Amino acid sequence: MAGEISMIGSVILALFLAGYLGQQYLPPPKPKVIGLDLGTTFCSVGVFQPGTGEVEVIGDEEGRKSIPSVVSFTDTEVLSGHQAQDLADTNPQNTVYDAKRFIGKIFERDVLEQESSRYPFKVINNNGSAEFEISTNHSFTVSPEFIGSRLLLNMKKMAERQLGVPIQKAVISVPAEFDERQRNYTIRAANLAGLEILRVINEPTAAAMAYGLHKVDVFNVLVVDLGGGTLDVSLLNKQGGMFLTRAMAGNNKLGGQDFSQRLLQYAVERVRQEFGVPPTLKEDIHRLRQSVEAAKLNLTLHPSVSIRVPLHLHTADSSAPPSGSSVPKPVVFQAVITRELFEELNEDLFQKILAPVKTVLAEGLLEKEDVDEIVLVGGSTRIPRIRRLISEYFGKQPNTSVDPDLAVVTGVAIQAGIMGGSWPLQVSAIEIPNRHLRKTNFN
Structure with missing residues (x-):
């Protein structure tokens, strides 16, 4: 019996030694699952690097890590990202942005008319769903998920160029307020780009993971996400690696x-x-x-x-x-x-940021002193006045240790590494669905 135990111990030791030597002297495997942040204004793609445990946010050919969420149609081609954004003023009727605001949503006719009046391109109602009318050398319509697919395809190609391997699987983030239909249509956009989505993760949870909050002992986390076009404030409760979005509020017409x-x-x-x-x-x-x-x-x-x-x-x-x-x-x-x-x-406009902050605290039955961590997400939270406004309100500094532009994609990439079984293993973030959650909007 003792001999058998000794043999088992030797085998285990040999396996650990082989793993250690392999990690030290063999090139790490290429990541096979990418993390995608399909934002309203900008989008990004990242990977969790096996072996080092570091997240790499992948840049385009010019090294830019945030890609404008813009798609432009000309007589001869469909452009996305920076190339499309360059046509926003010269080809406004055929340059679509903010498609994420429409994806998977069912609109009342008057609501869609009011929403579409903000844009130079034409938004039409197709049985309650939004579509975009394009007029180049001929007229046609495209769906919001098609617009999303062109951006996701762009990022897929960026990742394949950087990693040197074909990519077919991904984890993607969505706003916590997205319902099942909006999540499914986001997955459909990824499928159109040739990607299989292994998991959908809420953006505030992804941001919390980027800050490492899935591995530390905190309870109440406030995520302030202020990007180019929208403000989202989320109150997360975390216990034992499980995240519950307790309250949400925001302003869909406030941003950079x-x-x-x-x-x-x-x-x-x-x-x-x-x-x-x-x-x-x-x-x-x-x-x-x-x-x-x-x-x-x-x-x-x-x-x-x-x-x-x-x-x-x-x-x-x-x-x-x-x-x-x-x-x-x-x-x-x-x-x-x-x-x-x-x-x-x-x-x-800056003062409007505090209204949803106060609302989520009230709905979460918390005082501002009860918030353990304040996490900033989105490029507009770099603005010194906004950081000062938030720190003065809470009486403490928000957490700014992660690039706010890349916080969501960093967290999604960590989750992608988990789904791909990358070493070193990470603690996964488990989201508890809150079926009664409703977002309060300030416009």
Whole structure:
């Protein structure tokens, strides 16, 4: 008997030694499951690297790790991501964005008409479902899940190019408020891109995993997700690795785009004051929008930034255009934008962030002192005024140890590693469905 036990022990020791030596001297296997964050404004793809246990968020050919959730149709091709975003001003009727707002939802006719009035592209009602009407060299309609599939296919190809292996399986994140139909249509979008979805995970839970909260002893976690187009605030309860979304609130019409729009309106008015006319050409407005968007991003790091934009304005005293041209010679608009000015232009919008925060605390029957961790997600939470607003309200600093742009995709990639059996093994996040959960919206 003792000999048998000794033999079993020797076999186990040999297996551990073989595993150790293999991990040290053999190249780690390639990840076979990717993590996908199909966001309203931007999307990302990540992988959990076996052996190192690190998450790699994969960039495009220029190294950009966040891809605009935009798809544009021309007479000859369908473009997605940055290429599509570049056509947003010159091909607005055929450039679709915010498709995630429509995926899997059933709309009343008047509600869909009101929602679609915000966009330059045409949204039509097909028995309660939204579709987008495209007019290139012929007219046709596409569904929100088709738009999603083009973005997911783009990210699938990015991952395959980086990893050097074909990818067929993925984990994907969705908002906690998504019902079963919306989740199924998101899965359908992935299937159209040639991907099998192994698991759907809520975005707040994914963000909590990115911050490592699935491995530490915390109970009440508040996730503030402020991206380009929407604000989502979620209150999670966590016990023993299980997450329950206890309350949700948000604003579907508040995000970084709105902050940029305030800055664009300011710039347009400055142009009108300086040159006598506002910019009207699509190309001019496109350049101004790009310039103020860059200024907004730079103001997170610097107290002031300068913008310099050439414009083709039709002014009464503008130089005559070259013969045969209808476009006047350019003038140059220059301005200094300070962080103080940016905060002043947007202060009323920033204050709107606190309303859903207070609501989830009230619905979760918590005082703000009861929140153990405040997690920031989404690029707009980089804005210093927003971080200051949240820290002043709670009396403590939010957790900013993870890149807010990449928090969700990082957590999804960890879950993808778990589903793919990658080593070192991680503790999985188990979500407890809350069938009675409803999201409170502030608009």
